[in-house]
Amino acid sequence: MLARARQIVLAGPICDDCLGRAFGMVGHGIANHERGERLRAETEAGGARGLAGTCWVCGGLFDEIDRWAERALAACAGHEFATYLFGVRLSPRLEVMEETFVRRFPSDAIEPLGRAINRGMGKAFERLAGRGTVSFDRPDLSFVIDLFRDDVAVRVASVFLLGRYRKLIRGVPQTHWPCRTCRGRGCETCGGSGKQYPESVEELVAAEPLRESRAERAHLHGAGREDVDARMLGAGRPFVLELVAPRQRAMDLEALTKSINASTGGKVEVEGLEAACKGDVARIKEARARKRYRALVRFAEPISEAALGQAMEQIVGGIEQRTPARVSHRRADLVRRRQVLKASVTRTSATEAELDLETEGGLYIKELVSGDDGRTRPSLAGLLGVASHVEELDVLEVLLPPAVPLERGEGSRKVSR
Helix, strand or coil: CCCEEEEEHHHHCHHHHHHCCCCCCCCCCCCCHHHHHHHHHHHHCCCCCCCCCCCCCCCHHHHHHHHHHHHHHHHHCCCCCCEEEEEECCCCHHHHHHHHHHHHCCCCCCCCCCHHHHHHHHHHHHHHHHHCEEEECCCCEEEEEECCCCEEEECCCCCCEEEEEECCCCCCCCCCCCCCCCHHHHHHCCCCCEECCCCCCCHHHHHHHHHHHHHEEEEEEEEECCCCCCCEEEEEEEEEEEEEECCCCEHHHHHHHHHHHHHHHCCCCEEEEEEEEEHHHHHHHHCCEEEEEEEEEEEECCCHHHHHHHHHHHHHHEEECCHHHHHCCCCCCCCEEEEEEEEEEEEEEECEEEEEECCCCCHHHHHHHCCCCCCCCHHHHHHCCCCCEEEEEEEEECCCCCCCCCCHHHHHHHHHH
16 A cells, blocks of 8 residues: 555655545545545655645645535525535546546555545535535435536425325316417417416415425326316325425425415315325326216216116226327327226216216226217217217226335425424
8 A cells, every 4th residue: 555655646746635545445434635644644754755736636626625615505595405415527637637547556445536526525515504414315405516617506306295186176277288379478369378277286286385495386296187177076186296496395284285275265175295205206197096986977868777777887897998089189099998997877867867987097087978989989878879978077086006105204304394
């Protein structure tokens, strides 16, 4: 080790940090610069005195760590955080010098320059900020220091909230829906709003969390979606609300639930808000949840109770459903096989009935009733031989499969107050 340190010291001006990191993987509990100081002292005691000057490897970069940490702290001013992570992009010159250093003094004990700088900047940032700990998994703040461009970029991790929503009125889409005429630019048709509908479940649910967290924007990720003209009742539809680039991360979720429900004018309600993580978005969206519906159906001709009962028995089982004509402009034209798991009916008049259906996720109920000109088989209309139409549709239950675990732990500590 001393022999190699002597070679490094005599090769040119070298800082204590680079000398120490040449053996950075040896031992624990000692910083590179301290290790370098000791090695320099011992090599000098043996008669090997190196040249003075700026380090030929890092160019004095380790002396600039506090300055970069101060810039990082300024870049995240106003953002609450508990964890952070630094990443450094070396300049071309530094990459060449590091490659030369490693090639001239090969060893399994060398700590790479990028890793040493990352760790040093993290420690300096934590000291200057007076808070925070490094996290390689889900940092609240991620910094990228670009040494070539002399730039500090910060990415603020989203906050995720898991819950269920009920949509108590019809005519409200789940998410923001751009105007069909102007595609969101604003026109006479939409009154300049750029929206097809004046409000959405996403906007109603997100308004208070946006105000509380001071996030830039929000996205609602639902376990499926109901039609605009359908209500979502029962225990509600599972969702994850993503708050993008929040300044405030800690929120009282019980109080937030109350404020959301008080602000929606009885149109939407949420319950069970709890902290979630990014992985929950995929778990929610990809879950094959079963659904239970109530549909008020009108028939073009009078239907006997016996005929209706027989048709409902036959509707249970496999359904082949081609992408409905009404959504074919925005969905792939495929034939999907789904199951009707349970079905019951109450005939309210000769031309009306109320259906209670439990189905696999992804089955279009309106087309199950109407047949969609033969695109859905079997259908209620096809079995009855009479045109049938859903007048009103309600989603009564969204049942997630038990094999959909939702992560907890770190996120709940961040969000709950």
